[in-house]
Amino acid sequence: MSEAVVPQYTAVIAGKQVPATRWIDVLDPSNARLLARVARCGAAEVGAAVEAARHTYETLWRFTTPVERSRVCHRIAEVLRAERGDLARLETLDTGKPLSQSLVDADVAARYFDFYANTVEALGGETIQQQPGRLAFTLREPYGVCGHIIPWNYPLQIAARTVAPALAAGNCCVLKPAEDAPLTSLRLAEIVEEAGLPTGALNVVPGYGGEAGAALAAHPDVDRLAFTGSREVGEAVMIAAARNIVPVTLELGGKSPHLVLPDYDAALAVPQIVESITEHAGQNCSAGSRLLVHRSVHDELVDALAERFRSLRLGAGIDDPDMGPLISAKQRDRVLGYLSEGRRDAVVRAGGGVPGGEAYTDGFFVEPTILDQVTPENRVFNEEVFGPVLCVSVFDSLDEAVALAEHTTYGLAAGVWTSDVTTAHWLAQRLRAGQVFVNNYSAAGGVELPFGGYRRSGIGVEKGLEALREYTRCKTVAIHARLPS
Template sequence: MREYLKFYIDGQWVEPVSLKTLDVINPANEEVVGKIALGGEADVDKAVKAARKAFATWSQTTREERLDVMQRVLAEYQKRFGDLATAVTEEMGAPASLAQRAQVPSGMGHLATAIGILKDFKFEEDRGSTMIVKEPIGVCSFITPWNWPLNQIMCKVAPALATGCTMVLKPSEVAPFTGQIFAEIMHEAGVPAGVFNLVHGDGLGVGVPLSTHPEVDMVSFTGSTRAGIEVAKNAAPTVKRVHQELGGKSPNIVLDDEVFAKSVAGGVRQIMTNSGQSCNAPTRMLVPTKRMDEAIAAAKEAAAQVTVGDPTGNAMLGPVVSKTQWDKIQGLIQKGIDEGATLVAGGTGRPEGLDKGYYVQPTVFANVTPDMTISREEIFGPVLSILGYEDLDQAIAIGNDTEYGLAAYVNGADLAKAREVASKLRAGQVSINGASDMTAPFGGFKMSGNGREWGDFAFHEFLEVKAVMGYAPKQAAE
């Protein structure tokens, strides 16, 4: 049983102002596996003031000093790799293989990437007699989700550290263990007091004060669009910068070619990764209507190969994170059935043989139409909707017919055609044939958010631009 009843503020583990606690549930067996303290406005104020004090010195550090600190953090992170992987599986149900292969390495990857970028990043630029200077924005508050906890923590913390910002982190109260271990990593790495602070809590108790606090210069939030709107509203009176990575309903356009069946099967496997709990998951697969029967056959076969069970074992799919999520997913699966979509695989209820834990059957619907609920709402579970298209213009139109625009996918043998389709999709990140790149900017169009994470684009989110005119004397006229 884990008990995390202190917060990390100003380089120390401190008692909460008011001791309220929350049980943490293991979604695989529905048992209490830990307890955290829930912070409030007074705790947030202490953390923000510590970050504000530390900003005076951390913002003035050299590139080399920050690189040294970040490399020490990376070394400590590597030491705690196993602890982090165990925590991810315990708190949100990620299969052990996924935790070790992707969940934990993703955070490490963002840190290593930021270190590489910092070595050559240009914080100053001469423009004649004017010097353009990029300076750290200040104190940042980070509100991170439970689905990829380390990925989302590190793709905010790493560029903030690199650019000279200080910060307060609120990890998800649903999956707080990794955030706690990460704070221990920062402490062991010798990150200067106040540069990094952690306060556990829920959205109302900690998220709102972090969004409204007048001494916070930037709030970066990852989560649902609904919650992101509230964060933006709360931040508006203090005119702080708001960075958001929100929901998605990403299209996956499968081209009409000789690798069609392979592309369909790959799309099924991708949606099942992390139990479908990824904001950029390719949840809407678009296939030529004339090949719908082939798509159904390929998808059914691929779904049948997905094993579901105890995440500490060899199952490909663990549970979803909570009963709240399980209930929501079940309701949307039933909605798909009620609205007339063809149920190809899965359905409501737990998989056979699992009577405890928040397990969802790998579910595939076909003959889905763009107006159906399962085609429009973010399900955030292992549920795929297959829609038909008559030609690529229609496929692109259907793909763009969503309030979201986080990601999109194109799969097929004809690279030129795939590139053409990608150029017309309204999304912040488009992947052709499964390509990925940790240095590529990640973020959304429309209601999927604003700003970008990952790589050098993330650095700019944490910088203010200052123009110093007359910095260099003008050349004397000849």
Template sequence: MLNASDLIAEYEKTGTLEALPIGHFIDGSFTQPAHNGTMESYDPGRGKAFARFTAGTEEDVDEAVRSSKSAFEASWRDVAPVERARILQRASALILDNQDLLAVVETLDSGKPLQEAYGDVRGAARTFEYYAGACDKLQGDSFPLGPDYIGYTIHEPVGVTAHIIPWNFPISTAARGFAPALAAGCTVVAKPAEQTPFTALLLARLLHDAGLPAGVCNVVTGTGTAVGAPLTRHSDIDHITFTGSVQTGRTVMKTAADDVTRVVLELGGKSPVVVLKDCDKEQALNGVLGAIFENAGQICSAGSRLVIERSIHDEFVGELVSRTRALQLGHGLAKPDVGPVNSAEHLAKIEGFLERAKARGANILTGGSVTSDPATGNGWFFEPTIVDAVPVKDELAQEEIFGPVLTIQIADDADDALRIANDCQYGLVAGIYTSDFAKAHQLARKIDAGQIYINEYFAGGIEVPFGGNKKSGFGREKGLEGLLSYCKTKSIAARIA
């Protein structure tokens, strides 16, 4: 197996990696289409290209969907659940065996610190392990219809599923869609983000190596226009799982309506972290920092709004600013506290939010500007930023910045914190820090969000259903509820007397 130190040394010497896949992964192997078009993939930490990958077309999508439909109808839906479980379990082990390669590639493609990439890879392995255990436990119900009848339900795989994977958590999001779909007996056609194509391709190969039949998991790379759009409108797609922006999610939903295709949408977030005066302050400080600065704030569920009681505001925020200023920026392979943002275009978007805020007279306590890797002067970086006392209707409090920018909103008490937390178009997750457990659960019931964290942000794991309310989307991934997203329930009633 390739180890991280050798991979990093190879990259430092050559500017690329020999182990990167070439072509789409279709029907059990990497294939290079006749048109042979390619695109560049960029290392955000350097701000320069490090590899090329295949730029797919509608014809490539057609080939991948045909392959997956054939594999579904000919074999995969009828494979015994216990055998599906064994394949997914072997895939989990192979991910761990190859974690150095996957983590280094994830860092180069997305920019995130290497230690975070390792966490994502291990989480992907755990996802396949979890759904391996669920394959042979997907059982229906029976109905009490009386002595003359028998009634029951069965869960059938929905069919060929399309997965549109975002650039911020490429392998994590791929795994949380692929694993339950495969466990349910569905086949997969995936389109990774054009900024981060490689780990989805590597994952598809590992699944095949684990015993997945050819065609059951296909990956086509390219742009949203050339690959994503024809995939989501394809008449042989039975389900779409999309993670991305609200704007693109609307388009996917409208497209799916033409063929009445099922969808799960995980869209944006502007999640509040409610910190009350009776919290464990050290616990809350660590939680708030991680909630917004992990992956440079490029997380749909990032805790991007700190809603804090007025009585502890000054002391808490003062310490928070001090710790934020101490964070070290750098290239992801150097394992910094905060890495770059994913692209020059996204960096400009973040900068635009802050420049408009400055023009409005925003109280920026720290950060607020574009910067670079202190070691090289290169890369797409934005300073870890805290903006204080932001009005509820300000765009910094309402719009998803998707960067290392924390907005502070001041509440008079817990009831006021609840009002502020809910005064937003999004409802993905929320955090609560308080030592009053009854109060925590009262707030958890009343905050309109799909998932609530109490006294630890990002608590839980693959076992916990995840998804949003309001403009954060609908449907749930992860947990057993995520498995049911890839099933259609059939009811059967029979007269037996």
């Protein structure tokens, strides 16, 4: 793309495009070409965004009724659906994911606004019984200004996931998208205002995490924080939140296992296991990245998976292949580093490196890979690779399967594949994971399903009704009514 026609995107604060003096290059992951430039915001822009959100909250949005907020959220969903194709194309160019996956992301983003529009009117407090002459009840009230720091893997979907419940509950928001994929978040800022959201209720400030993200996390006038991303950055966000004594939701990493028992349904399991680790090239915090399989069915299952992996079509996301590139050269090199180390102690059953061919020369591609006979001592067994790498280990008993599943410090999701409902129930109770899927693995969807991690996968809950409650605080009112004399 010629330098002369490279589009530029600035921060959106109080409904206005804010002039920028510093820029970040955004590359197309499929060919490393310059796709756009976005403003490199810092503390000044973040401060202006927080001020705008505070003004709108204090003068307007906090006084709206749930019915009014519901109507606005429904209109946002309508505009998102109307622009589904354009948003999906922009998401694919920005992230590299196949176009069909970006279309699903656009649909899910609209569903988040519809879901919270439908549920906010039912959100209420409780009455508490006390002695005669005393009345006590609780109110659910918005926090005020919420800061949202989101990653680059599902920017449109995660922006909607975190912003929709906050807005529906009556908060105003400042959103900091990842510098690698900020374009649909900036378009979202325009869409919500087109749909009737008051100016300043959603502000978007692109920039680097260490500058704009750190400024937002540390801002003293932010009442609540939500962060999705790496564990290391999550720790920094949590420290910043602690200094200001504000609540925080952290959705961090994962090393989610599939537990496959001898009585599994291969026709059901194989395609979903493949999809769970190759969707968006495995760049998914809840990707099913570990396959723990009973020894008796190991060979047949791994053979079937390897055949599927070898048949996957790689390419530029805009051509809608089975799998696109990774987000950046940095991420590709990170994944290749894990593969180089992991294959020393494992058997490569599919993939294992960079695909050959001219079509992959300039992009950030890695082959979908199966590493077999991976031991718990191997780094790829325990650490989040965030790429299309499936690690296979065997077990002989249920207790051993649980021990292998629990060997990492993460606990985001897990899949269980068995025809025995008693065994499934037993495993679901024992696995320390925020979501356990039995004979399915749909961690990327499920707007209605609460989503939160155990252990170092995070704290707090997103999605479902629980997220709406997360964005409100509980106030207790106790009234002493004088009894008639």
